[in-house]
Amino acid sequence: MQVPFLSFEPQHKPLREAMQNAFARVYDSHWYVLGREVEQFEKEYASFSQVAHAVGVANGLDALVLALRALEIGPGDEVIVPSNTYIATWLAVTQVGATPVPVEPDPATSNLDPACIEAALMPRTRAIMPVHLYGQACRMTEIMNIATRHGLFVIEDNAQAQGASYAGQYTGSFGHVNGTSFYPGKNLGALGDAGAITTNSNDLAQRIRVLRNYGSQRKYYNEVMGYNSRLDELQAALLRVKLPELPTWTLQRQQVAAWYDKHLDGIAGLRLPVVAQGATHVYHLYVIHTEHRDALQQHLTAQGIGTLIHYPVPPHRQQAYHGLDLAAGDYPIATELAATCLSLPIWPGMSEDHVAAVAVAIRNF
Numbered sequence: 001m002q003v004p005f006l007s008f009e010p011q012h013k014p015l016r017e018a019m020q021n022a023f024a025r026v027y028d029s030h031w032y033v034l035g036r037e038v039e040q041f042e043k044e045y046a047s048f049s050q051v052a053h054a055v056g057v058a059n060g061l062d063a064l065v066l067a068l069r070a071l072e073i074g075p076g077d078e079v080i081v082p083s084n085t086y087i088a089t090w091l092a093v094t095q096v097g098a099t100p101v102p103v104e105p106d107p108a109t110s111n112l113d114p115a116c117i118e119a120a121l122m123p124r125t126r127a128i129m130p131v132h133l134y135g136q137a138c139r140m141t142e143i144m145n146i147a148t149r150h151g152l153f154v155i156e157d158n159a160q161a162q163g164a165s166y167a168g169q170y171t172g173s174f175g176h177v178n179g180t181s182f183y184p185g186k187n188l189g190a191l192g193d194a195g196a197i198t199t200n201s202n203d204l205a206q207r208i209r210v211l212r213n214y215g216s217q218r219k220y221y222n223e224v225m226g227y228n229s230r231l232d233e234l235q236a237a238l239l240r241v242k243l244p245e246l247p248t249w250t251l252q253r254q255q256v257a258a259w260y261d262k263h264l265d266g267i268a269g270l271r272l273p274v275v276a277q278g279a280t281h282v283y284h285l286y287v288i289h290t291e292h293r294d295a296l297q298q299h300l301t302a303q304g305i306g307t308l309i310h311y312p313v314p315p316h317r318q319q320a321y322h323g324l325d326l327a328a329g330d331y332p333i334a335t336e337l338a339a340t341c342l343s344l345p346i347w348p349g350m351s352e353d354h355v356a357a358v359a360v361a362i363r364n365f
């Protein structure tokens with residue numbers, strides 16, 4: 001049985017007509033940037049996230065950049081980031097001129113280890129950026145306590161974890177200002193690039209509304225050096241169709257993960273995802289670890305099973321960050337996780353037969 005890494009078919013097929021109606025509504029409105037659809041989506045996404053404000057922006061990276069700018073973090077400032085995240089987290093920090101300070105993850109969950117944060121704090125540290133990697137919430141109670149104790153801001157990178165929670169509270173609602181992505185493959189995906197910030201602060205929400213639109217509140221009067229990073233009406237209208245489905249899709253992802261847990265149980269040398277106490281996992285990705293990762297991936301590819309590696313090179317070893325002067329041997333946990341991780345197929349609507357086929361192929365290997 002062929003199993004693609006990701007299929008949109010079961011999510012998109014039943015929504016075809018509703019999506020076409022949303023398109024027609026925007027098409028006929030003759031208003032395409034920052035209008036009623038964006039306003040409504042922002043209200044609906046804020047309500048979903050249980051925060052006071054959501055502000056739509058062009059993509060997830062911009063959401064993190066605007067969050068840092070709104071907090072006036074820039075040159076000379078240091079920001080704690082995970083050593084094993086997607087590069088966007090680091091790029092946001094370097095784009096505003098600040099310095100990323102990597103902290104190692106808990107190897108069991110791949111999420112930032114709160115116990116390692118305090119040792120990395122310096123006089124110029126301004127913020128912590130936890131990433132809810134693969135869809136699992138970080139241990140936010142401990143992270144918020146550390147931030148409060150040291151007077152730091154928290155910016156959650158919630159690109160992979162819409163709908164996850166820690167101690168019963170949604171990700172994207174803990175930090176002072178948080179970013180998320182609606183890249184098509186994310187748990188809530190647009191049909192193109194899109195993102196949002198979430199915050200409970202009126203002031204920060206207002207600053208980001210200004211920053212995303214050329215630093216202007218009143219057309220042609222510019223208060224700050226802003227960006228063009230607006231969520232467009234069409235993507236907002238399409239996201240409004242998909243958002244009500246997200247809780248069902250999350251349950252389906254969690255069901256697929258439970259099937260994997262069952263079918264892959266007891267295979268020597270294979271480590272399955274671990275969920276920390278108090279956290280929920282929305283399985284943006286189902287990531288296993290093995291010393292034989294490359295050979296296993298080749299074996300699965302030959303059987304028609306799609307897999308990906310998230311991520312093969314940790315940011316400190318990327319050529320882009322050559323200049324940061326971080327030694328290759330630093331961050332051994334990030335390096336080890338990058339060498340052993342493999343993301344198996346997972347998408348809402350995937351069947352237990354698909355999961356069983358993947359598991360049989362892994363057992364045969």
Ligand SMILES: *Cc1c(COP(=O)(O)O)cnc(C)c1O
Nearest residue numbers: 059060061086088089159181183
């Ligand atoms: C996808 C992603 C981003 C960036 O989102 P884009 O919309 O692609 O800019 C940031 N951080 C993480 C962890 C991501 O997975």
